[in-house]
Amino acid sequence: MTGPVTGAAVTGTVDVHAHVLLPTLHAEVERRAPELVAEAAALDLRRNGAASQAVSGPMIGMRIPKLTDVNVRLADMDAQGVERQWVSASPNHFYPWAPEGLAVWVAGEANRLIADYVAQAPDRLTGLGLVPMQHPERMVEYLDDAVLGRGLAGVEISSFAGDVELSDPRLEPFWARAAELGIVIFLHPFGCSLDERLDRFYLANTVGQPTENAVALSHLIFAGVLDRHPALKIVAAHGGGYLPTVIGRSDHAWNVRPDARGCEHPPSTYLRKVWFDTVVHDSRTLHALVEVAGEDRVVLGSDYPFDMGLDDPVTKIREAELAEDITQRILGGNAAALLETKRTA
Template sequence: MTELVTVSGDRMPVVDVHAHLLLPALHAEVERRAPELVAEAADLERRRNGVESLQVSGAMVGERIPKLTDVGVRLAAMDAQGIDRQWVSVSPNHFYPWAPEGLAVWVAAETNRLIAEHVAHAPDRLTGLGVVPLQHPERIVEYLDDAVLGRGLAGVEISSFAGDVELSDERLEPFWARAAELGCIVFLHPFGCSLDERLDRFYLSNTVGQPTENAVALSHLIFAGVLDRHPGLRIVAAHGGGYLPFAIGRSDRAWRVRPEARRCQHAPSTYLRRLWFDTVVHDPVALRHLVEVAGGSRVLLGSDFPFDMGLDDPVSFVRGADLPGEITQRILGGNADALLQTQVPA
């Protein structure tokens, strides 16, 4: 196996940008503060995911709690995978998109604090991403600053939507502007799927729902002109951007022939090279296509650690995709390091 090296001959670190953390104490406090709302949200999840999938997922997560909470266990697992550094973000069930403002901002502040504490145990190996209360746009900039400036995190993780807030919502303009100004990471990772009960069997809520949510969210960003107005945004899409990179021709067609789809300055496919994507696509052919449409500098190693729908051996997956050696090196670490180079204001 060829080792990654820099131009100076030093070994280049391998970076996983998609790895998760659970915060059980935070969950318990949310349940104490809002038991009725938690029960309503649990009922919605049962309808969306189906009882069978929730039972399987519960057992799977239960087995992996140490990897999701214990820094020592995390580092040992990283060593086994050949990962030098992880970008750590909470599991999306921490987003609480139903939470009223008071609870939502408390969750954001507490999540940012706990993530910072977790990565501080191994700052040479862990990079943290915080959260913002997406369903309350008027509070988002405050908690973006809390994550990046207050807690020293590299950016924030957001969902594909929250309540009535889509990523094209005009109320998010201050957030996009501030994120671009800070040069921080915005990691797009869906929580749930708006197709609800249609996907409640066969684990379709994940296998179909997650790629759908990624594609819808990215399409809102592109068609609304968000990337035109804020070209400095550093948005990383989980799961390879879902279906969008693989059906982008249909978006280009709509942009050419439909006036209501001409809110962005250029054909939608051009914006794929203004975004970044992880490698959680489960198919080497899909990974090669993603590199072709987005560019070799826009794809980052991701694993979805430590969940069962992630990549068990993410490094081997990338190495086995038959990509040019230089692009393989970039994906395994160089692109992620380059993405974090921008200094944030003091």
């Protein structure tokens, strides 16, 4: 990595969904667990299909400079009119199959590398770390490592990890600590449990990612996590997937089925207790998201620099022709408000 760099402040616009690749971390994971890495690669191939993998490999290869070089990132941000990015690890670094020793090393090393990366441009970049979600008993330790040890703004988690869902009681200490610290939890899936059913036409992403978002948020809501920890700051990638646009079905289930009554209020209530990024790809869905979640709960995202992201995220927001005050909140005000709480030990 190069030394500190700076970029001109642009507009006050904040992109909460942007990724960094950590090649040295992955190389070490491959060295420590070659058989497990090979098994994970075979699962990815099975889930995505050969045709999609043949496209994704070169796509990522072309974007390595954007994923690793701070100067390239800042130039792209300037071109987009983005002042600040929240930078999180590319989800391939979750390694949900890793045994405890490797998983905690990954979390600690990722937190160090991300902190070093954003320190190259602290006026433009905010970092989010990782926790070993498949080992819930270690999550608080590495949440503290990310936030208190490395000065990051929060952590990124997947939609599930092995047998750990967001409704898992073993996550209660993690939720409590995250609420206590007032930090951001960025919910971003990697892979989809539907596996081979989505192995063509890039359905693993176009259908799988929104599905995973919806399932994860539903676990969170129906289990009453947001009742028990109302101060949580959870930002859902990809506009929360399918859940916001079909939330009426969840409300109906809550009204008619006792087994869907794990939360105190109708599920739609909790959409106004979560934040959602704008990676939804069309103005109609963005309008619907603002309507169901609230104008203070939608934040600009791009999924930089992947091909399923938004190359010009600011223009995408403006094309929706929302009221100017709402547009300004989405472009930066809501994200700024999310980081206002001071983190203490």
